[in-house]
Amino acid sequence: MLLQLRNIFKWVQLGGQRIFLLKDINLEVQEGEFISIMGPSGSGKSTLLNVIGMLDTFDEGEYDFLNESVHSLKEKYRSNLYKEYIGFVFQSYHLLDDLTVEENLEMPLLYKKIKSSERKALVADMLDRFSIVGKKDLFPTQLSGGQQQLVGVARALIGKPKLILADEPTGNLNSQQSEEIMQLFKKLNKEEGVTIIQVTHSEKNAAYGSRIINLLDGRKI
């Protein structure tokens, strides 16, 4: 088992009232799964994804990741954990505009204390695999949305994560670009066994996954 959420609650205090963002979420994810989280705006999809990605905290409940109790870990260990095992893909790509494609790919490796020669090899490998060698010296703003997201996925993968969290990865893309990214996810999941959890609005994209979780007002339905 990759991760398990037990009775997760998250809320904010607003004018003396508790507004629940997540309410009693239970979820088990096995390695190799491809899960889609769906639901209307404000239903807590992104919040759930952030909690799983350890970018956000929760107020109640338990979270085990690879047999570690995330809820009792210190911030430093938590960040080591997600640095090691989780890759993120964002709707608006979130590439650094000041870095080239190659440098963007290299960036996560910098924080893992990997030697320069090894970094070079890993980046070259990734560029090759995604067929973007020719674009390695371009800046993100010089790429189309689809290409940017391709770089985003490559960056998420470069640290060899067990889990990829994608927050509406195709939200800013047209249908053809969407298709390509989803195919890529499917391939990664099938051939390399990478676990994927994605948030999506689209039924079509959700269908790529092996399981769909529906949320409404912070509750699993």
Add this chain to the structure above:
Amino acid sequence: MFRNYLKVAWRNLIRNKSFSVLNIVGLSIGLTVFTLIVLWINFELGFDRFHENQERIYEVNNQYAIEGEIWTWNSTPKAMAPAIKKDYPEVDWVSRYYYDTPFLFSVDEKRIKATGTIVDPDFLHIFSFPLVQGNIESVLSDVNSVVITETFAKKIFGDKDPIGELVKIDNADSFKVTGVLKDLPDNTDFTFEFLVPWDYLIQKDWDDNNWGNNSVATYVKLKENVDFNNFSANIKTLRKNYDKDSPDMETLLYPFSRTYLYSEFENGKEIGGRIELIRMFGFIAAIILLIACINFMNLSTARSEKRAKEVGVRKVMGAPKKYLIYQFLGESMLISSIAALLAFVIILLVLPSFSNLVGKELSIDFTSKAFWLSAIGIILFTGMLAGSYPALYLSAFKPSAVLKGTFHKANTLITPRKVLVVVQFSVAIILITATLIITQQLEKVQDRQLGYAKDNLIYTFIEGDIEKNYGALREELLKSGAATSVTKTSSPITESWSNTWGIEWEGKKENDKTIILRLMADDAVVKTLGLELLEGRDIDLQKYPTDSTAVILNETSVALMGFEDPIGEIVNDNGKKWHVIGVVKDFVFNSPFQKIEPLVIEGAKGWFNVVHMKLNEANTTANNLATIERVYKNYNPEYPFNYDFVDGEYAKKFSDQQITSKLAGLFTLLTILISCLGLFGLASYMAENRIKEVGIRKVLGASVGTIVTLLSKDFLKLVGISILIAIPVSWYYMSNWLEDFAFRITISWWVFVIAGVLTLVIALVTVSFQAVKAARANPVKSLRTE
């Protein structure tokens, strides 16, 4: 990793050109000012500090209670040095220093005037002025020996070896050059070009054993391991055995190393001196650097939204917080390095003019390790100071918040930044008021009624044959029509050389030791100097031969002496009876910044050093001077004709204050400039951040005017707070500063109004430039981007 940071930092700089320029220019101005002031301070602090064993060198001072107040002064009797030498074995070396005196040197046909002095042979043992040629033990042992500096040797002998050469001094005595001194460094108060042994003074019969005549400086160097406290207690009572008139006067040893920077005494206590000026500008240097750093912090944090995404992404990719802190600190180091480089170039360019401004030859010693270490230190420190707040602020962003796109600071002016702006503008306002007040004070003193006519008035020193030929010289000067009036005096009208508490008059209170200034004048003094006669008449030897013992009083001394009808009263001075023939209006004799002291002008029976001449206004000055020179050449052929204009000499009294005022003005301008750079940047980011709000308001019908007001209001509020803080602070400090001057302005309220309004207007212009731009933008565009 490091390369990656550098790359990002560099690309960031390039991408945000206007931001980078604002930051770098602001910081480099701050660094330039800081460095210049530090160079100057360093120079001042190093003044006369190069003497070996300087902690053992002391200047001999006197201290005496007069009228309940303790006075301290540094001129001593000529007999003091021998007495010290005889009675105090703790003293290793002791030397007198006669005043700096111009002497005429002649070798063959060459005539060169040089300034030097007469000292005891110990002088070169006390102070470290190394000899290039000659033996320190013997250079000054012979009466007719002279030691000269390298430059002066070159001037007078050319490339010839000067040792053993003969020179004639003052056309009278032949001297043999026995030693050559290395040229005096820039940072010493001593200015002599030659030294002559004290024996010469004795030979000329200029020496005296009068303990009441305090006219030369005396320096001592104590033996090693002498306990100073014991010794100073011991020497305090030196005069008991020698000075019959004032046996209670205390002899005080004042550390020589403090003479330049401190040496101002009030009631027996050291109260500072030049050091205060240095402290003040040191403080200003630090403040300006701080303001520049504040700018940097403000601009960097204002841009935080732009960097928020990067922080988020990096954190998600696993960057620990400390790495981000390093990154942002590194960036500010990069900027401070670039700014330092730019500042360095500016400093090299402006250093000569700045040296000129402060009147000191400043330079940078590139070979010194200290220079490079402090340069690196300053870069690191500025980078640290400027980058610390942005680094901590930015690195604390939560990735989940910034990446979701919900990260928005509604108002760009968050509290710490407000505080920083208030600090900046408070300083700016304080500096503006200070500049205004300093300028006003200077103007007031410059406009002070002198009480004499300084225009077209020149003076020369009595030297060579002038004393001998004075009668004929004067006659011919008047006949030639170049001068309308000629008077011999004891000192130039701009300098008081003599004072005493020994003058007696009828009704003088016992123990009244008020100091009265002395001026001697042979004839027609009121006419020549253009004094304003209130009662009686001018000195006129022709008509009244008894006027050789006449005396003219100023108003203050009439008041002091309490004469109802001063004319005809008798005052005793120097064993002579002087009869009062006139009263003149008070005139400025010493410092124009101080109140006027009592003064007596004694007649032809006095002693004389100077000739004052009123030029004939009917002729051109050049013609007058040419005529006078011809006459002088006739009666004093060996000497070059040198003269000084009284108005020029008078103007020199303002040089220190003028430097202060110019520097204050300059720093004020720069502070305002730096603050405005910051405000401009801040306003532009604020306008950018509120662009959506502006769009909505415009769509709902707001006019450009109301939006400009809306955007500017916050800033102006801050400037308002600054004004409230600055006024009392500045009022307090400037009142303190003015305390130093007896003749001073009262601070008027409108100075603060001007400073406040000026700052408000400057701030308004700076901010509204951005605000108008934002207000005029097309709302459709700005709303669509959201």
